[in-house]
Amino acid sequence: MIKFSFYFIILLHIGLGIFIAYQRHHQTQIPFLPGEETKVWLIEAKVEFLANPNTPTMISLSVPSEVPNYKIFFEQSSSAGYGFNKVEENGQKKAQWSIREATSKQTLYYKVQAARGDSQQPPTQQINTEDKKLSSLMWTKAEELAIEDILSEAKSRSSNDETLTIELIKLFASKSMGESSSLLLYNKDRVEVINAILNQAGVQSRIAMGLKLEDARRNQSLISMIEIYTNGKWVLFDTLSAEKNIEENFFLWHRGNSLLDISGAEDAKVTFSMIEQNISNMELAKVYYDKSIFRLFSIHSLPIEEQGIFKMLLLLPLGALITVFLRLIVGIKTSGTFMPVLIAMAFLQTSLLPGITAFIVIVAMGLVIRNYLSYLNLLLVARIATTIVVVIFMMVTASLIGYNLGFNTGMTVAAFPIIILAWTIERMSILWEEEGAKEVFIQGGGSLFVATLAYLAMQNSFVEHLTFNFPELNFILLSFMLFLGRYTGYRLLELYRFREFKGQ
Amino acid sequence: MAFLATFNTLKKNGILGMNERNVNYISKYNDRRLYPLVDDKLQTKLLAQKMGISTPNLFFTIAHQHDVKELSKKLEPLDAFVIKPSRGSGGKGILVIKSKTKEGFVKTNDEIITIETIMRHVTNILSGLYSLSSTPDVAIFEDLVIANSVLKKYSYQGVPDIRIIVFRGYPIMAMLRLSTKSSDGKANLHQGAVGVGIDIKSAKAISAVQEQTRVYEHPDTKNSLDKIELENWIELLELSAKCYDMTKLGYLGVDIVLDEKRGPMLLELNARPGLSIQVANSQGLLPRLQEIEKIEEIAPNAKERVSFVLEKNWV
Secondary structure, eight states: OHHHHHHHHHHHHHHHHHHHHHHHHHHHOOOSSTTOEEEEEEEEEEEEEEEOTTSOEEEEEEOOSSBTTEEEEEEEEEOTTOEEEEEEETTEEEEEEEESOOOEEEEEEEEEEEEESOOSSOSOOOOOHHHHHHHOOOOOHHHHHHHHHHHHHHHHHOSSHHHHHHHHHHHHHHOTTHHHHHHHHTTSOHHHHHHHHHHHTTOOEEEEEEEEOOTTEEEEOOEEEEEEEETTEEEEEOTTTOOBOOTTTEEEEEESSOSEEEESEEEEEEEEEEEEEEEEHHHHHHHHHTTSGGGGGOGGGSOHHHHHHHHHHTTHHHHHHHHHHIIIIIOOOOSSSSHHHHHHHHHHHHOHHHHHHHHHHHHHHHHHHHHHHGGGOOOHHHHHHHHHHHHHHHHHHHHHHHHHHTOOHHHHHHTSOHHHHHHHHHHHHHHHHHHOHHHHHHHHHHHHHHHHHHHHHHTOHHHHHHHHHOGGGHHHHHHHHHHHHTOOSOOTTHHHHTGGGTTO | OOSSOOHHHHHHTTOOOHHHIIIIIIHHHSOGGGHHHHHSHHHHHHHHHHHTOOOOOEEEEEOSGGGGGGHHHHHTTOSSEEEEETTBOTTTTOEEEEEEOSSOEEETTSOEEOHHHHHHHHHHHHTTSSBTTSOOOOEEEEEOOOBOHHHHTTSSSSOOEEEEEEETTEEEEEEEEEOOTTTTTOOOGGGTOEEEEEOTTTOBEEEEEETTEEESBOTTTOOBSTTOBOSSHHHHHHHHHHHHHHHOOSEEEEEEEEETTTEEEEEEEESSOOSTHHHHHTSOSHHHHHHHHHOSSOOSSHHHHHHHHHTOOOO
């Protein structure tokens, strides 16, 4: 029973760690690997107009909110001196600039950054009556006949709403219905005409305005596409090539109503430019964080200074686990149970070779001085305190010598935990007296070996990324520790210790 | 001829490993709150006296730093004595003075030290240098054991002692520990002493080990070790078994010395006895531990438990 609940707790911790980490990854897009990048599009709308003097100016630009297949994670307007607002009208998001007084030519910018991804809300809602009214045109008798003509031709070639749309677009493009099509297109926009005909044929359709995404394009204007509602979803059609499902490269800017409303100005025009960028997934994730529950449970929400501390602290469990492993499974002796982990933390700041060198030099010199101290017959606490002061002096001296020789050793030696070093010196010195130099080298070497392995694991950028961004993974480390805590098998070094039994 | 043993051979020989000892025996059978009884040698000594188990004579203790000044006066009537930290472990901090001369105190290795050195040593003990958790400690001054003349010839300096593993009150494995030159007169195996496995039933030597390697003679005295046979064996076993009644610790290492005049005396107890005794005995502890574990009702009398063990054929 105890055994069952023990393994249950272990599995629970592993499950919990994996579950929370996966949820965090899923909701906030934090990548599991450091340095992952995503391609994003930066799209900039430039509004130019001539402001009428002495009248307040108001500019209202339709801006994208929910784009199929894209996720907008950054929006910004730049417009010096203008008041800026975002409002929603009939389900369409608008950017509004206003200014009391402006003259001559004015330029406003609106920037959007979007990454490919599932749209926040699947576009499955039914067409609303507003769209229908806007797309209905007034026809003359002759035009109505032309519509019937084209529609019957298209219907004869098609089997459903989708193919009807495709055929209709093709008919207008190929000019094979020359007279009828040119009559309808006279003074009218081709896409609006196609949309109206589709509506008349009972197909739910609407016009979508957007941009074809191509890298480093400037001075682009929006192009119109047809969207029809079929089989429970909206399908987008290119009005030139009649291709469907073109969302991959089509960035939907707005639907239906007008792109730009102005008052107090004239000669307004909107042009678009776009560029493809690479940004790291970490940057991307920061944007999603605010919308997720993990905002409350993330180290990212702490001040930078504290984040730095936790970055170090969250590495500790791994170092501790490595120590547990090397002591319980391998059977390496160390001086002080978790002293190697603290030394490894110091190595993180000094890097390995300078760290080991500094450690050995300080401990060796400390041992010499400690040997002298033992003649002074001091009480333990006073002796440790003296050793601490000696260690500090040695660090200062090492830094000064190093600096004068042109090495940056100051940083290196100051990283070591002084109290730990003092205790290490004390313990080694006792060990030397009691058990001889051999045991000092065994334990000192064991400590350095464990510290080096712990350092190598902790300085790995992948490990640092995971422990910092997914602190819940420490649950898994915890369960390993619990598991190792119940390991009753032989230690690897016991195979050597009990080697006399090998032949029996 | 392999350099290492394999997991399989260790298992087949029933070798108890460090992890298994800690998890399945020490933490299972040794109640934590009983540890002070054995970790504190002064407590063990007083308890043993109460139970009628003989231990080396206690002269006095020093618990406070200001008493160290009076040390030379206190040591005046004593010719030979042993200083021990009450809570020391693994033989750390034990200073043995075998005689006094004009120059000072003579250690077992004939080195002469001054009263100042002894005072410094006591100061170290008091400040907790040798104690398990570096907490302040007490220095014990007790009588020097005169080694049994039969065993003495095997040992280099120091006093040989007998380590018996007592599990749930049953003595299950024994070893004679002989100090060597390299162990500095101490009888701890990890300090270089020789361990001679002693058959529980016959009290005869089985095999010997030093530094985890098989030896056949003492490295310093060159005496052959395979002829050793201990006297008063049943008395020794009963003494060790009584230590269970005294402490109630289920997994216990009992260290006994044989004094020339006073016979077997309890030296100290250990709640975390080492594993090298298995190498000295060429036997694993596990089969014996498992056999004793099967006993549902422990015999209340130490004599009964010893006779139960003597009926076994464990070699």
